[in-house]
Amino acid sequence: MALTTEQRVHRAAVKLFAAKGFHGTGIRDLAQAAGISSASLYHYMGTKEDLLVGIMRECLDRLLLAARQTLDTMDEPADPADALSALVTLHVMAHAAQPDETRVVDNEVSALSRPARRWIVGLRDEYEDIWATTIAKGVAAGVFDAPEPAVTRLALLEMCTGVARWYSPRGPLPLDRLAARYAQLALRMLGSPSPPGGKAAERAREVAAQVWRIRP
16 A cells, blocks of 8 residues: 555654754755655645654654553563563564664654653653563562662663664564563563563563564
8 A cells, every 4th residue: 555645754754863863854855755845845744843753752652552551461460570571572572673763762852842852751751660660569579689770770771772773684583582582681680580471471572563563
């Protein structure tokens, strides 16, 4: 099915913002990549910042949706190790499936105006709070060893986010196995005796496949 003009503009913006940055991308660049004239571009995008905010909001909304859908299906009380395995699985698969979108979210927040930045950072904080709560529950239960939980959260997120910079579907390791390996590394970092995987991680793979249209 052919893309609409709005979809072509959105796709062009994702590619260009990821490659050249928001400030390095001009209106002419966007129009040329989308296959339309510069004069008609504003009929399909609003402002350039509107495009950036839309890309970031969509990416963060998907991460939040996937995390909540996965964790909400876990039996209570949820095993913190299972929950963290699920979060790592989702994060790795999302960044592998949408490297350009996630790169824009991770790198271009500073390009936003103050009101837009406050909104986007609020979404990002909502997502990171899910990780923070999971780690805190693990520490309280004696499952995780994390003397500095905030540093641990940031280190884990940075480790998983890095997949976007190097992962290729043509590589030797299938994405589901890569995500499982990262979950194992995360639990080892936290000193957890629990093996990664379980129903939560399996559910995370199912949700990721649906949300990001990942083929097995």
